Amino acid sequence: MLRMYRLLNLIIIFGLFSCSGRVPENNLDILAKVGDRIITKQDFIRRAEYSIRPLYCRQANYIHKKIILNSLIAEKLLALEAEKAKVDLLDNPLFQSFVLGRSEQAMRQLHYYDEFYKQVELDSATVLNAYKLAGRTVDITFINLPDLNSANTIKNLVMEGLSLDSAYTMIWGQHTPPKRQLNWFDKESVDLHKAIFNPDVTKGSIIGPLVPDNKTFLLLQVNGWTDRPAITESEKSLRITDVRKRLRENDAEQKYKEWVQNIMTGKQLELNPNVFPAYAEKVTDIYLQSDSVKQAQYGKFLWDDPELDFIRDSLTSAPLESFVETDILFYVDNVSWTIQEFHKEIRKHPLVFRKKKMNRGEFQEQLKFAIADLVRNIEITKDCYENKYEQSSTVKLNRELWYDSSIARYYRSILFKEMGVLYDNPENVAIRMNPIVDSLQTIYSDQIEIDTDLFESIELTSIDMTVIQHGVPFPKVVPPFPVFTNDNKLDYGHRKEF
Numbered sequence: 001m002l003r004m005y006r007l008l009n010l011i012i013i014f015g016l017f018s019c020s021g022r023v024p025e026n027n028l029d030i031l032a033k034v035g036d037r038i039i040t041k042q043d044f045i046r047r048a049e050y051s052i053r054p055l056y057c058r059q060a061n062y063i064h065k066k067i068i069l070n071s072l073i074a075e076k077l078l079a080l081e082a083e084k085a086k087v088d089l090l091d092n093p094l095f096q097s098f099v100l101g102r103s104e105q106a107m108r109q110l111h112y113y114d115e116f117y118k119q120v121e122l123d124s125a126t127v128l129n130a131y132k133l134a135g136r137t138v139d140i141t142f143i144n145l146p147d148l149n150s151a152n153t154i155k156n157l158v159m160e161g162l163s164l165d166s167a168y169t170m171i172w173g174q175h176t177p178p179k180r181q182l183n184w185f186d187k188e189s190v191d192l193h194k195a196i197f198n199p200d201v202t203k204g205s206i207i208g209p210l211v212p213d214n215k216t217f218l219l220l221q222v223n224g225w226t227d228r229p230a231i232t233e234s235e236k237s238l239r240i241t242d243v244r245k246r247l248r249e250n251d252a253e254q255k256y257k258e259w260v261q262n263i264m265t266g267k268q269l270e271l272n273p274n275v276f277p278a279y280a281e282k283v284t285d286i287y288l289q290s291d292s293v294k295q296a297q298y299g300k301f302l303w304d305d306p307e308l309d310f311i312r313d314s315l316t317s318a319p320l321e322s323f324v325e326t327d328i329l330f331y332v333d334n335v336s337w338t339i340q341e342f343h344k345e346i347r348k349h350p351l352v353f354r355k356k357k358m359n360r361g362e363f364q365e366q367l368k369f370a371i372a373d374l375v376r377n378i379e380i381t382k383d384c385y386e387n388k389y390e391q392s393s394t395v396k397l398n399r400e401l402w403y404d405s406s407i408a409r410y411y412r413s414i415l416f417k418e419m420g421v422l423y424d425n426p427e428n429v430a431i432r433m434n435p436i437v438d439s440l441q442t443i444y445s446d447q448i449e450i451d452t453d454l455f456e457s458i459e460l461t462s463i464d465m466t467v468i469q470h471g472v473p474f475p476k477v478v479p480p481f482p483v484f485t486n487d488n489k490l491d492y493g494h495r496k497e498f
Contacts, residue, residue, distance in 0.1 A: 031069075031458075046478050058462055060462045070489075071481070071483070079403070089407055104348065106395045108377065111389055120252050133184055133197045142219065145217045155219055158206055195210060264376055269375060275339075288360065345378075349473045452495050
């Protein structure tokens with residue numbers, strides 16, 4: 001008998017990128033054109049601000065701005081050359097899966113933005129009530145229980161006078177239950193946030209049982225809180241803006257969760273008991289190995305350039321001698337999924353685990369959840385295709401961004417092999433690449449257009465930052481900064497106002 005898991009009960013809402021940077025469909029801020037490629041103002045800012053820039057262009061001054069623009073244009077030039085040279089990466093199935101996976105992730109995120117986030121309407125009373133609590137930090141004691149009956153039993157005992165500390169000691173034999181301080185702006189589940197930041201909550205209030213994403217049952221006791229009011233007008237303005245943003249996110253995520261539950265209702269995931277447990281045991285070591293070991297493996301895979309790290313799951317290429325690829329791993333609504341089909345899917349959708357830290361004994365259960373979330377995203381993606389999100393300019397630009405960045409870096413690695421040099425520190429790489437980039441600027445000069453007025457209007461910071469998203473197959477928001485040149489001269493192409 002196949003063990004069955006209802007997908008409806010395995011839903012977790014993935015972390016989403018900030019939608020404030022979405023490029024308007026009919027109003028692209030085109031900064032430069034390089035052949036048939038475009039670089040938008042948003043591209044420029046995100047590539048400069050969301051990844052670590054080399055020392056030679058890390059500041060916000062005009063010279064460094066020009067180096068950044070030259071670097072982005074050089075990336076497009078090398079991508080064009082890589083296509084012209086028909087580099088073998090273009091035909092690599094893993095790379096093709098990666099590009100498709102990136103596109104589909106962008107489709108899901110854009111779908112969320114258009115259909116849920118953008119549709120939220122906030123009334124002034126809700127915003128005002130939230131604003132009154134937005135400076136609050138609540139001190140709580142909490143315990144996690146394995147099932148609802150246990151949680152209700154403990155809650156009843158606490159309501160009759162037993163302290164949560166005593167209940168914790170009674171269950172686990174320890175005297176200090178876990179405690180936390182939660183700020184109104186901390187990113188917790190909507191249900192937990194609403195329960196704690198509630199004007200009716202008093203000191204000593206018992207909250208729960210609540211069911212967070214890890215499927216344990218949570219009981220909390222409010223020990224007290226502190227309030228930090230906004231004093232200055234600028235603080236008040238910033239806080240009200242942040243409150244509106246958080247309320248919009250909460251409302252959108254709640255409606256999105258309901259929509260996902262609706263499309264997943266009745267769907268069933270059945271794990272093959274003759275294959276899945278042994279498979280899970282086999283791949284445990286792959287997923288639980290240290291980050292340093294993983295990184296060493298990535299460096300050996302397909303290329304020598306350490307920046308080309310987009311194949312995150314070594315499982316996709318791991319030898320599993322104990323299995324036949326046609327072995328059925330699980331069923332979805334009675335449709336079989338073989339190990340081969342599963343591995344092909346995770347090439348474009350690496351598994352996302354709900355728990356980032358887990359021990360060996362937890363892995364099999366977490367693998368079930370990761371597979372269920374993968375199946376859920378497949379259904380969401382189907383809806384995106386039905387609504388033609390793949391045709392969105394935002395999605396197309398995102399695909400082009402990762403495609404060009406990857407093949408440009410790969411082409412650079414080919415050039416370095418031909419020159420007999422290695423990739424070392426970014427400045428040396430840029431110096432070696434300068435003559436090549438200079439030559440390409442000359443060759444393609446009549447195909448390069450730059451909106452210099454728009455370029456002059458861009459302001460940057462000099463803060464080092466790497467931006468990632470949580471709970472998505474591909475966490476990096478942008479590719480690594482393009483290390484191709486440290487030249488600050490804009491002596492090619494022609495000025496164009498788009």
